[in-house]
Amino acid sequence: MYLSVVIPVYNSERTIAPLTERLQACLVGQLFEIILVNDGSDDRSEIICQHIENQYGNVRFISLSRNFGEFNAVLCGLNQATGDYVVIIDDDFQNPPDAILTLIKTAETGNYDVVYSRYAQKQHHWFRNLGSWVVNRLTTYSIGKPRSLYLSSFKLIRREIVDEIIQYCGPYPYIDGLIFRVTRNVGSVEVPHNSRAEGRSNYTASKLISLFLNVFIGYSLWPIRLFTISGAALFGLSLLSGLFLLVGWLSKTISITGWGSVIWIGITGLGLQLLFLGILGEYIGKLFMTTSGLPPYVIKKSKRGK
Template identity: 30%
Template sequence: MAQATNRTPLISIVLPVFNEEAGIQETVDVLLHYVAARQERYELIFVDDGSQDKTVQILRAARQRSALIKLVEFSRNFGHQLAITAGVRYATGDAVVVMDADLQDPPSVIPSMIAKWRAGYAVVYGKRRHRDGETWFKKFTAATFYRLLESITSIQIPVDTGDFRLMDRKVVDVLDQMNEPDPFVRGMVSWIGFKQTGVLYDRKERYAGSSKYPLRKMLGLAMNGITSFSRLPLMLGALGLISVLVLLANLILGTVTGTTWLIITVALTGALILLALGATGTYIGRMFTASRDRPLYIVAQTEGFKQSQRHQQTQPESNLVQLRN
């Protein structure tokens, strides 16, 4: 939380980017205009997640205009959540704000987050009141997922929230120690604890470009969230098998008769076995991925960071690989 000191706090804004050439210049302009009007000190950390367009060139040109802009480039696409992880690890601020680079999460919300932080909250998350420019299907599935996750996990993950949030340095320090190969950042921040609250805002339509989270990636993120913080899929598989066994027992005892029931039971048994095996395989897969102890991501190069910062961010070494130019 904000310290009782005369030093002007440094706020790090972390923005993962992937093929954002259509709108990244507008994002840079909006952010630079925002920080110019604020009393806090800022650094803007863009993490390029293997873009194949002109995103990096635009950001490099922007760096010539402002020393506040810093750039971390991955060697390839490692994923949105790992881009957030890398950006947070490179951040040096007293507080770190994570936001998307498409301006759907407006910088105008950040002052409200800072005010809550100064009031003593360690985490201030953006809670969506409206979601403009999104289909009813995405709104429905997102709302359903958040409520499902809240009901089946042992931690309280706020509903209708994404990764847009402010985190105090002590939360960031703990987050830096968590080396999960398939991170679900918003869940990890909730798991860490400390005093947390939200600020309501209206999520805007994308300024330009298209969503980098198609249905396949959304389902993958949802699965990561569920398997990271709940064992319910495993228990559901076990309970399903038990219920089938009870039904089979009734069939054997003659309390239920009919060929149709037998066929249904066999089909249901097979489906539940596959469900249980699939859930078990997912958890085993996560354990296997973690056991390989590979770097979470590979940083091809960085721009705008001091040499001491680069050395600091490579500890522990298993967290990442920093390629030398």
């Protein structure tokens, strides 16, 4: 068995070298490679990753031309990976490297295509936990994820699934969405979750909103179908209301007066139209960006990258 460990690197100049050393120690006896993908870091991460590649023969380093986002960096790493299994692990030491062996054992025992880690107690900031909860709830409906499965970033993927994922060439990759397009043979195993060794989470409010929109719109027709159903329901309600008012007016049991109600109905209808147009615009915009040939990432530096 040959193992690939993909690490998206962003502003981790103090953790990436110790993490690599720890991986080299805990995976002794395994045939493995480590792929570092620098996602446009603002600190010295690129220089340090270059030193690590020069130090270890089983480390490959790719530097992207700018910050494309975590999933784009992971997709780049998956394109470089050659292992029978590929493990994705964060660069902040919150995922214990020795738990990789637990993921491998679970995959082999259960014959799973993908194994996600789950945590008894997460050490993320409350805001990150809230964002994860929202996204996990959303993906239950949008990509068909089992309700009980937690979509963690620390996971193992079998080679056959990786080969299908890397067929994606659009600018908005969502790795978990791509996984569930390919397979439902997914397992999970509990592993420890540590506090961040350095710094703070790079997930800002804007990044979480971007992720939410990507999952909500980019990987499912569920939102637009929901609005279609809502529009049909509102149209039917308006017909019934109009019929009720007409009958009441003809029978002189209802007096139709007052501009306030008319204005309220007009504003409500306008708001719904703008909301629906906004959702439709998101779909059209993503379709345009995808068909325009915008790449998911651009490699700036790599000895053997593609």
